[in-house]
Amino acid sequence: MTQDRRNSNLEEAIEANLKRVYEDVANQDVPDRFKDLLNKLRESEQTEKTEPENNDG
């Protein structure tokens, strides 16, 4: 196999694996802890609405 041919195979494989690294996680179900967290943030905000906080990290 010529070096060029081998490199272009390698480049294709790199692109495919790159997508796989990302999509393997992106296609997983999101653990409940994150949806729970968003719900908690929303709830705590509703109870604290009278006392707005100003946090810019």
Place this chain on the structure above:
Amino acid sequence: MAEHSDPRDEVVEHLSAMRAFAMSLTRNSALADDMVQDALVKAWSKIDSYQPGTNMRAWLFTILRNTYYSHHRKARREVADVDGEMAAALSQKPDHDGRLQMRDFNHAFEQLKDEQREALILVGAGGFSYEEAAQTCGVAIGTIKSRVNRARKQLVELLQMSDDEVLEATDVVTTTIVSDNKNVA
């Protein structure tokens, strides 16, 4: 269409992408999820800095990467590479068609600089344009382009080395099989 919609309602749609990006940065699932959690809390409190109608995913990724660089980068170096070790243990023997092994790829990917890895994953897997990636990382478009190019080049170099090793190993195996067959015959 809802008038007065809260942009925070949209955050949930980006959770899986946030986890994927965090995992690409940390290469450790526990650390990645901690990072997403921190970023969510921060995003929630800073929602006023998000301009409705703009790219929310890019905005969330910016917070995520800031979290990484300010807190988690150090932790990443301290934790054992459990995921990597597991992946290595589970990985199959080399394909004989020369297909690139995920284990080799992961190993090479982890050797990239953080800045290169994030640029490459945003553009190469996350579907970000160079412009969106530049905005997310707070650098010029040209900087993102050169990071992506350098990252690709470096991966090719790293993988050429491991590819050679695999080819040599395959040759040894093939030779052994051939000579075994001869012995049988």
